[in-house]
Amino acid sequence: MIKKIGILTSGGDAPGMNAAIRGVTRYAMYKGLTVEGILRGYDGLIHGDSTALTRRSVGGIIHRGGTLLKTARSEEFRTExxxxxxxxxxxxxxxxxxxxxGGDGSMKGAEKLSALGIPTITIPGTIDNDMPGTEYTLGYDTAVNTVLEAVNRIRDxxxxxxxxxxxxxxxxHAGFIALESGMACGxxxxxxxxxxxxLKEVADHLVESHKQWKMSSIVIVAEGAVSGCDVLTYMKxxxxxxxxxxxxxxYLQRGGAPSARDAKMAGLFAQKAVDYLLSGGKDAVIGSIxxxxxxxxxxxxxxxxxxxDENEYDLVHALGT
Incomplete structure (x- = not known):
């Protein structure tokens, strides 16, 4: 029978992590559980760095970026x-x-802990939106909106x-942010x-676009596709x-208050995580499918x-010609 749960954030921070911490803590307490917050991810878990979480201690964090519990990468946790x-x-x-x-790496860490006998649940938190088991990860929507706001300023x-x-x-490894923001900013x-x-195909596309009397253009580059510096050098x-x-x-994309969607999804993911554990479930990733x-x-x-989305990829270029 579950009476006490621990919670930690791991890997890169993402908007919505604090909302998820709040959601898990308050919903778990609503269900009669106590909650321990582990600081600095798996590294804190190894070294016993933790604090009791209460309704009051997680108050006023739903709108904050980053993570109240801090995060870190742990080489020691990679060992048995x-x-x-x-x-x-x-x-x-x-x-x-x-x-x-956390993200995919955090989920794999949780899975390894599960193998030792501790039930674990992973709530997806990564701006890249590239985790298996879910079509949506916390922080993704906020990151896209951050890019959109920046690009709209750059366009001026x-x-x-x-x-x-x-x-x-x-x-x-995934182009979700680039494609979504590219569609939204035109x-x-x-x-x-x-x-x-x-790079030649990129240049040729821009040449064709400018033949339509366009005088300026926006090129969105995901870091895993090609270096923005390489595109700049080729064009020059x-x-x-x-x-x-x-x-x-x-890192501008990682910070800031979560969007309405990220804050809402954090609460829904938190509820599912706690209910799943209380129902006897374990060793799973919570997701939206x-x-x-x-x-x-x-x-x-x-x-x-x-x-x-293949259609979105084709459409953004059809509309951008």
Missing amino acids: EGRQKAYEWLQKNHIDALVVI TASSHDRVAIVEVMGR AEIVLVPEKKVT QHHPEMNPSLTVLG HDKIVATPYTEVDKYKFTI
Whole structure:
């Protein structure tokens, strides 16, 4: 019977993590449980760095970016000895289950802990939106809106100076942020890791676009597709008349208050996580699949891998010509 749960955030921070911490804590307490917050991810778990969470201690954080519990990457947790120390600490402190908020790597860590005998649940929190077992991850919507706001400002300068504005966004392995923001801002080209495009093809597309009397263009580049610097260098060498510029948004995309959707989804994910544990469920990732909040066992998540929308990819370029 579960009486006490632990919660930690791991990997890169994402808007909505605090909302999820609040949601898990308050809903668990509503259900009669006590909650222990583990600081600095798996590293804190190994070294017993924790604090009791209460309704009051998680008050006023739903709108804050980052994570109240801090986050860190732990090389020690990658070892069997490190994971055993983490498990023993959980046992010693009478923590019956652990909720992990993070990305794919965090989920794999939770799965390894589960193998030692502690029930775990993963709530997806990563701006890249690239976790198996869910079509939506906390932080993604906020990141897209952050990119959109930045690009709209950059467009003003691009238009004023008749230039091609290259904007590099996050997305090492997946192009969700690039494609979604590209569609929303009316980019002429979106480069994503899933689609291989040569720099010559990029330049040719821009040339065709400018033949339609366009004087400025926006190129959204996911970092995993190609370096924004490489695009800038190629354009300067072959089409200096387009006056290209580069903006790398970087960690700007991780910060800020969560969007309404991220804050709402955090609460729904938190509720499902607690209810699933109380029903006897364990060792699963909470996700949104076909607009339903579901719990998928770690052993089955690879059946639910989602990729960018092919129609959106084709459409953004058709509209941007």
